[in-house]
Amino acid sequence: MAAFSLTLVLLVLSLAHSARSFHTQTIPLNWTTVSTCAIDNPARIIAGDITTQATANTPAACVESCAAQGFGYAGVEFGNECHCGSGLVGTLQNAPASDCNMACSGNGNFSCGGAWRIQVYSFPALRPGSWAYQGCIADSLAAPAFTSSTTHTFSTNLDLVNQCLQACSQAGATFAAVEDAGVCQCSGSAPVPAAQKVAETACNSLCPLPGNAGFEFCGGVNALGVYKLVG
Incomplete structure (x- = not known):
């Protein structure tokens, strides 16, 4: 009987906790x-x-x-x-x-x-479409991550990731990537199979965010922060 009572008390407490309003x-x-x-x-x-x-x-x-x-x-x-x-x-x-x-x-x-x-x-409040981060991928002239891509640069790297995603959305691309806090690449196909995913610490270049929001990571030197359009 005591065990049943204890179980009942725990159940009531659990229900009360789950029903709590914040x-x-x-x-x-x-x-x-x-x-x-x-x-x-x-x-x-x-x-x-x-x-x-x-x-x-x-x-x-x-x-x-x-x-x-x-x-x-x-x-x-x-x-x-x-x-x-x-x-x-x-x-x-x-x-x-x-x-x-x-x-x-x-x-x-x-x-x-x-x-x-x-x-x-x-941040930012609205990103164009639904983009999912794919990771940090090595990129160089000798071994490019994408076989076909268009490169975009902007007058400022403020909020660079959002600028890049908007540009790639407008271009109809399904992949977007930022590199070394200043370059945006758009591609209609995934990175090549030989493209190497590297540690996130390689994508350590920082871009400023608007207002007092601080900074975000924007790829790195010979390293792309890659995003995929998922919806």
């Missing part, structure tokens, strides 16, 4: 909410994921931390986890908002994801 926090720095609740996994859905555990974690605090480090994506998970990265590894699989039912370690009025449930944020 306030919506204003996201700073002109960032936007990509997903109010998405399914994460041990391989991580944010490309180049850097995870920190913070006692003062909230969506706003995580976004500010990621932006200050030059990342363009942020996510909160499991109450105290802040995830920073340079893109998404594929199309997000959304979960019910009620799955993101863990209070933020920094302010219990807000939700910060759940168990393998993550709230995802990004």
